[in-house]
Amino acid sequence: MNRKTVAVLPGDGIGPEVLDAALPVIEALGLPLDLEFGDIGWDCWRTEGTPVPDRTWDLIGRSDAVLLGATTSKPRREALAELAPELRESAPQYISPIIQLRQRLDLFANLRPVENYLGGGTPYRFCVVRENTEGLYAGLDWNHVPDEMWPLVAEHPNVRRSGRPGATASIRLQTSHGLDRILRFAFETARGQGYERVTLADKPNVLRRSSAYVLERLEAIAADYPEISFEVLNVDAVALWMARRPERFGVIVAENMFGDILSDLGGGVMGGLGLAPSANIGESGNYFEPVHGSAPAMAGRGRANPAAAFLTIGLMLEHLGFKDEAGSIQDAVRHVTRRRDRVTYDLGGDATTSEAAQAVIDACGEVPHTPTAAVITIGDELLRGDLEDSNAGNASRMLGERGIPVRVRHTIGDDEAAIADAIRPSLGRDDVIVVLGGLGPTSDDVTRSAVARALGRPLEHREEAWQGVVERLTRFGVAIHDDNRRQALFAEGADLLPNPNGTAWGCHTKAQGSSVIMLPGPPRECLPMLESVLRDGLPHVPAPPAVATVFRRTLGIIEADAAALVDDLVRDSGVAVKPAYRWHYPYVDIRLGCPPEAADDLSKRLDSALADHIVTDRDRTAVQELALLLDERDLALDLDDRLTGGVFAAELARERHSSDGSRSLSVVLSADWESGDRSAYTGTVALTCLIRDETGEHTDHLTVPNRGAEVTTYFAEFAAWSLARHLGGRSHPHTEESA
Structure with a gap:
């Protein structure tokens, strides 16, 4: 593929530091891109009288894409006050570099993807397409009503009360040219990204006539895309449903001001502007920008979240034809943010900008990660303590033995909403989610509906499972009730797991990259079923690294x-x-x-x-280590064990095969209570272990807290440790390897 040139304009505030942190991903992915850096922003304005110098326009003109960090804009009065003194006399007009780029390059479409990168809850993925060149932001805005417009507004009752000096006006301009190209861009985005619906966010119940014309253009453009449905909704309703049910949307398209508001709302839905990328596209130009702004108060503190910069680079790469590499970046951000692996403060972490960026770059390089699991056990009886929750421990052990350590465990009562709330945070974050219990036929067995609720899927009757219930109950002569039909309900699309030891079948399904396993509660039923699932393997769960x-x-x-x-x-x-x-x-x-x-x-x-x-270096006590050494070397002990009251001698004898030996060591264990009270267990105690053999006397010392009766255990382990070290006891370094 031919090399492409990217104009990198770091800007000001936190712009340079987030791009510096994220740009190494280009090299990490081995992309044929040449990065050329240019100047833009507030420093250019202060020193040169323009935020976009001519040399920057030249760079933009010969580049295939523009990557913008962030730029600062201020009102005209403040902008003039900060100009270099020699430039103030000419009083140049300050125009935001963003506005200049959009107008000069005719960047009519602003694209803001919105996706559930944090995991948990119902999965969603949609985008907001905003028209950039007209609407209420077209520049037709006056501080006093123009003469040409006065006849149109003069009879409004508020204008009559305020008078002409007290009235201002703006025009929402919409044209067939502007509407057609932004609507076509929305449908092309839907087609290219696999979205099934385009939603026009407008205000047809108030702006009746202009909105009616917009609808005419929408219907005309939509006719070229018969496979994509479309709808018109009031912009306020779109805002409500973006917050409540973002999964219902595909592409949302809106005029300039409505799109501006909905775009930032989309960032909030995602979890903050630190995750929000953007693209501005025209017929002959573009720029790509994380939308968190320049945040000058945060500049240089290393706290800015680089995730939006990575996702913005991903948008740029997709535009340049590097779709697979763009997907790698998105996957990496998703991996890091869902696992909270080295994230910045706004996502609940304490990583610096560079540390968070390195985590994403590492993930882009497909650094193997250890899969994790969540175990959720269900039942009021577990919370009351009527039953011991042995399932949680056994499931954790079984998962751990297969290289899938459990990250979190929950015990939840028979409450559908609470169970669903426990499952959702692990969706997309943990590779395996095991839900145990609550699959019986009674009204308090609500796990099935809770799992379906967490996955955002309906329950469906599965005849195979129902026949299994009927066959088992009939075999044992047990009456079949309508309530038993609950046991044949499963989340839509789940794979069934037969239960050879009971009527409650389980299921296994994939959601947001997580493998969700639902099993009955009785241990003799669920544990063999879990063993079978893990033995057969979970194909989409990554193999743990060695x-x-x-x-x-x-x-x-x-x-x-x-x-x-x-x-x-x-x-x-x-x-x-x-x-x-x-x-x-x-x-x-x-x-x-x-x-x-x-x-x-x-x-x-x-x-x-x-x-x-x-x-x-092994899972043994000092007494056990010493017993092995004494047996190996055929040694006996001449032991003064009054300090432990015989505890040390008894423990050692229990671990040894024989207490006889051809040679013996003389050992005296003593203590000095340096402070506090011996019998009240306060202060500290200084221990001494004196060892005599043919080489002479050897002494070890250790001071420990006199914390309670259990300090006798410390005395015994200290004596054994001293003896083992004297004998050269610690074995060669030992490591265990697992896959």
């Missing part, structure tokens, strides 16, 4: 201190690592999930950082 686990069990360090050391280590490694910490008295476990090729280096870094605290 992950190595580096594990260390530590003693004598608190969780916060361990995390601070390890988090710094992970940051310095430059490797994508997911740390996990678990405190279980007296240990802190550290688990690092990382690419297999990084495991050895991370192990060395971890051992260096925590050398004085590591007990083992």
